[in-house]
Amino acid sequence: MFLAHIREIDHAKQTVQEHLEEVSLLARAYGEPSGIGAHAELAGFLHDLGKFTEAFTIYLTNAVFHHDVATKKIDHSTAGAKYLYEQFYDGDGMQKLVVETVGMAILSHHSGLQNFAQLDFEMSDYVRRVKKDLPYYDEVIANFEAIKGNKERVQRLIDEATKECRIFFEKISAKEHMSVYFSYLQKLVFSCLIDADRTNTRCFEENQPPVISDYTQVFSDGYRQLMKQVEGWKENKEPINQLRTKMSENCDLLAGNPSAIYTLSIPTGGGKTFASLRYALKHAKEYKKSRIIYVVPYTTILEQNAQAVREIIRQQEAILEHHANVIDDEKLDTEEDFYGIPHHKKMQLGRDNWDYPIIFTTMVQFLDAFFQKGTRKSRRLHNLTNSVVIFDEVQAVPYKHFSLFNTALNFLHYIGNSSLVLCTATQPTVGAMKYAIELQEYAEMVPQLTNVVKAFERVTVHNHVTAEGYDAGELAMFMQNIMEQRYSVLVILNTKTAVRKLYEELAKTVECKVYHLSTSMCPAHRSEILKEINQQLGKEPIICVSSQLIEAGVDISFEVVVRSLAGLDSIAQAAGRCNRHKEREKGDVYIVRAKDENLRNLPEIAVGGEVTANYILRDERYAADILSPSAIYHYFRHYDNHVKMKIKLTPDKLKYELINLLEVGIQSSMRENASYALFKTLEQYFQAIESNTKVAIVPFGKGKEIITELNEKLTDITTFNHLLKTAQQFSVNLYEYQFRLLSQQGLLKPLYHESLYYLDDKAYSTAFGVSIEGEEKMEDYSAY
Missing domain, CATH: 1.10.3210 (Hypothetical protein af1432)
Structure with missing residues (x-):
C-alpha cells in the first residue's frame, strides 16, 4: 500500500x-x-x-x-x-x-x-x-x-x-x-x-x-431580495431616483443576454453597485455561473461595497472579503514538502481559493492570481472562469500592466466563459490600446450616456492650480478661509507624507475636528474613522485629510472637496465625494497643486496631473464642464500618448516587456531554444504594485486578540483559517523600507513560526496608523 x-x-x-x-x-x-x-x-x-x-x-x-x-x-x-x-x-x-x-x-x-x-x-x-x-x-x-x-x-x-x-x-x-x-x-x-x-x-x-459548490440558490434568493428594493425605488418619483431605476433596469435587461464584456459608465452617485449587482445576480442565476467576483482598486471600496451587498441580498455568509495575504506566501512556496512541519502544512492548505458565491477582492489580488510567482495565489485563477467578474474603478489598473490585464480579460471571457463588467464613471480607452480588450459593439450598458452625466451634475469645479503650488501652511490657510463659509471640507492629496504634514498643520491652526485617513491604517481602523465622520457630518465643522483611498466608491458627502492636481479620472472620482446626495444645488471642488508631494516614484499621477493641467484645464471647450464624457475621453487619449514616454514598461535587468514573455510563439518546445511561454521569468519580474509589500497584523481593536491567539499552539485548521480571514481587517501592507525600519527598531515581530508578522503597540497610532521613527526621511512610494 x-x-x-x-x-x-x-x-x-x-x-x-x-x-x-x-x-x-x-x-x-x-x-x-x-x-x-x-x-x-x-x-x-x-x-x-x-x-x-x-x-x-x-x-x-x-x-x-x-x-x-x-x-x-x-x-x-x-x-x-x-x-x-x-x-x-x-x-x-x-x-x-x-x-x-x-x-x-x-x-x-x-x-x-x-x-x-x-x-x-x-x-x-x-x-x-x-x-x-x-x-x-x-x-x-x-x-x-x-x-x-x-x-x-x-x-x-x-x-x-x-x-x-x-x-x-x-x-x-x-x-x-x-x-x-x-x-x-x-x-x-x-x-x-x-x-x-x-x-x-x-x-x-x-x-x-x-x-x-453550486451557488444558484444564493443568486436566486439574492436577486429576489434585490427586486423587493427595486419596487420601493419605483415609488420615489424624484428625477434622479427615476434615472437610477432606468439604468438599473437596463442592466437587468442585458443580464438575459449570453456572456459578454460590458462597460458600465454610471456617473458617481448613480447607483453603480446596485445596478451591477442586479446584472450579476440575474445573469449568474440564468446562465449557471459559478460565482460573482467584484475586483476593486482600494480596500476602502471593498469594505463598503461588500457591506452594501450584504444588506441587499440579506445573506451575510455568502460574501468573502479578500484583502491581502496575511501569510508570507513566498516562504511557503519554497517548501517542497510539509511532512513534519504542521504549521506550514496548515497555512498551505488554507481555504483561500475563492470558493464562495460572492467575492470582493482587490486589483492586486486579481493580477496576482494570473501573474504572481508560486502556487498559493495561482490556485484561485480557475475560480475566475464561468463567473461574473465586475471591475470597479477599472481606470485604476496600473498603466504598465494594461497589456497583461486586457489580455487576461479576453481570455476569461472568450475561453473561460465569464461575463465581465468594466465599471467606472471615467472609462479608460481599453478598446484602443495595442493589446486591446475585445469589446463587442454596443458594449456600454448606459444608454444616452452624455444626457445621464448631465443629469447627475452636482458640483462646480474651480481651477486654483498655480505654477508654485501651496505648501502645508498655505493649504491650511486655504482650508480656514473655506471653513468660514462652509461646514465640511475633504482634502485629497497624492502622497501619504503630504497628507500627514497637512493634518499636523491643521491640528495646530484650526479649531474644528480634523480627521486623517490613509492605508497606514488597517481596514477596521479606517472603517471606524469613516463611520465617525459620517455621523458628525452636518452636526459640527469637519475637515478630513486623506490619500486617494477615499475618492473612489466611498459613500460620503462633503460640502467642499479640495483635490491636489492629478489625472482627470481622479478629479472626477474626488468630485463624487462632494454634494454626493445633492444636499444643495451645487457643491464646490477646488483643484490645487500641493508643494509637499514628491511624485518622482509616482509617474502615473505626475503625468495625469500635467495632462489635466495642459490639455483639459486650458482648453476652452471644457471650461464649463471639465468632467463631461467628451473631456474624459480626450484626457485619456492624451494621457495614453504621454504616459508611454514616462512609464518604464520593461523591468530592470530584462530586455522585454512582460507581455512579450507570453507571446513568443506556439511551437513544440522540445528544442533547447524553444519558443514558448516563459511564465517563471514573467512571475519573477511581475509586481502588481511598484514596491513589494509584506503584511503585518496590527494591535488595533480585535487585532490584539488575534495576535494573542496566533501566539498559541493551534491544532485545528478550521480555527486557523477563521483567524487568518478575520486578521485581514486588522492588517496593513508594509513596504520594504518600512519593514526594515520597524525591524531595526524592534517594533516588528515574527509570529506563528516566523510565517506571520505583527506590530508592537508603539508602532501603531490611533491618529496615523503605522508610525515609524525616521519614516518621513524615506521616499514616498505609494499614493494610497
Whole structure:
C-alpha cells in the first residue's frame, strides 16, 4: 500500500491511488467550464505519480510517526511529466502540446510554473526535468501500471485532451495574440491542479468529503431580495431616483443576454453597485455561473461595497472579503514538502481559493492570481472562469500592466466563459490600446450616456492650480478661509507624507475636528474613522485629510472637496465625494497643486496631473464642464500618448516587456531554444504594485486578540483559517523600507513560526496608523 498522506489527528492513511483519483475528479470539475476538463483530469491523475515507491512511504511514515524528516527530499513531482513525455510525445502537434501543457503543470505543482524556454537559450526547465534520470522511476511506472485501468485511463485522457486542444485553437484562430491565449491556458491547467491537490489534502486532513459548490440558490434568493428594493425605488418619483431605476433596469435587461464584456459608465452617485449587482445576480442565476467576483482598486471600496451587498441580498455568509495575504506566501512556496512541519502544512492548505458565491477582492489580488510567482495565489485563477467578474474603478489598473490585464480579460471571457463588467464613471480607452480588450459593439450598458452625466451634475469645479503650488501652511490657510463659509471640507492629496504634514498643520491652526485617513491604517481602523465622520457630518465643522483611498466608491458627502492636481479620472472620482446626495444645488471642488508631494516614484499621477493641467484645464471647450464624457475621453487619449514616454514598461535587468514573455510563439518546445511561454521569468519580474509589500497584523481593536491567539499552539485548521480571514481587517501592507525600519527598531515581530508578522503597540497610532521613527526621511512610494 503506497501512501500519499497520513492524517495528523488520527493517523488515518490515504493511498497514492486514492489521492490521484480524487484529485483528478476535482481538477476535471474545475476545468470543465473552460473546455479543459480532460487536461485538468490528466494532470490530477499523474501529479503525484512519483509517490508510487516504497521509499516514499517509508519517508512519509518516519516523518509523521517519528518526526524524522529526511534531509534528502524525494522528487515525486517530475515522474508524471516524464511518463507523459516518454509514452506520448510521438503523437501529432496537438498531442505534443497536451503532453507539454499537462506535464508542465505536474512538474511545477510544488514550485510554481517553470519556463518552457530560457532567454539565454540554455536547456529549458521543462526539457531538463523530463529528460533527467529519476531514482525509483522504473519502480514508479511498474507500480502505477500494475493497477488495473490506470494505463488505459491515461490513453483515454490523452485522446480527449487532444480534442480539447483542437477545439481551443478553433476558438482563437481569428484572434490576435493567439500565443498569449495559449499561455493563459497553460496557467489555467496549473491552477486547476494546484487547487484540486490542496483541496483534496485539506478535506482528507479535516475528514470531510470535497464538495463542488453550486451557488444558484444564493443568486436566486439574492436577486429576489434585490427586486423587493427595486419596487420601493419605483415609488420615489424624484428625477434622479427615476434615472437610477432606468439604468438599473437596463442592466437587468442585458443580464438575459449570453456572456459578454460590458462597460458600465454610471456617473458617481448613480447607483453603480446596485445596478451591477442586479446584472450579476440575474445573469449568474440564468446562465449557471459559478460565482460573482467584484475586483476593486482600494480596500476602502471593498469594505463598503461588500457591506452594501450584504444588506441587499440579506445573506451575510455568502460574501468573502479578500484583502491581502496575511501569510508570507513566498516562504511557503519554497517548501517542497510539509511532512513534519504542521504549521506550514496548515497555512498551505488554507481555504483561500475563492470558493464562495460572492467575492470582493482587490486589483492586486486579481493580477496576482494570473501573474504572481508560486502556487498559493495561482490556485484561485480557475475560480475566475464561468463567473461574473465586475471591475470597479477599472481606470485604476496600473498603466504598465494594461497589456497583461486586457489580455487576461479576453481570455476569461472568450475561453473561460465569464461575463465581465468594466465599471467606472471615467472609462479608460481599453478598446484602443495595442493589446486591446475585445469589446463587442454596443458594449456600454448606459444608454444616452452624455444626457445621464448631465443629469447627475452636482458640483462646480474651480481651477486654483498655480505654477508654485501651496505648501502645508498655505493649504491650511486655504482650508480656514473655506471653513468660514462652509461646514465640511475633504482634502485629497497624492502622497501619504503630504497628507500627514497637512493634518499636523491643521491640528495646530484650526479649531474644528480634523480627521486623517490613509492605508497606514488597517481596514477596521479606517472603517471606524469613516463611520465617525459620517455621523458628525452636518452636526459640527469637519475637515478630513486623506490619500486617494477615499475618492473612489466611498459613500460620503462633503460640502467642499479640495483635490491636489492629478489625472482627470481622479478629479472626477474626488468630485463624487462632494454634494454626493445633492444636499444643495451645487457643491464646490477646488483643484490645487500641493508643494509637499514628491511624485518622482509616482509617474502615473505626475503625468495625469500635467495632462489635466495642459490639455483639459486650458482648453476652452471644457471650461464649463471639465468632467463631461467628451473631456474624459480626450484626457485619456492624451494621457495614453504621454504616459508611454514616462512609464518604464520593461523591468530592470530584462530586455522585454512582460507581455512579450507570453507571446513568443506556439511551437513544440522540445528544442533547447524553444519558443514558448516563459511564465517563471514573467512571475519573477511581475509586481502588481511598484514596491513589494509584506503584511503585518496590527494591535488595533480585535487585532490584539488575534495576535494573542496566533501566539498559541493551534491544532485545528478550521480555527486557523477563521483567524487568518478575520486578521485581514486588522492588517496593513508594509513596504520594504518600512519593514526594515520597524525591524531595526524592534517594533516588528515574527509570529506563528516566523510565517506571520505583527506590530508592537508603539508602532501603531490611533491618529496615523503605522508610525515609524525616521519614516518621513524615506521616499514616498505609494499614493494610497
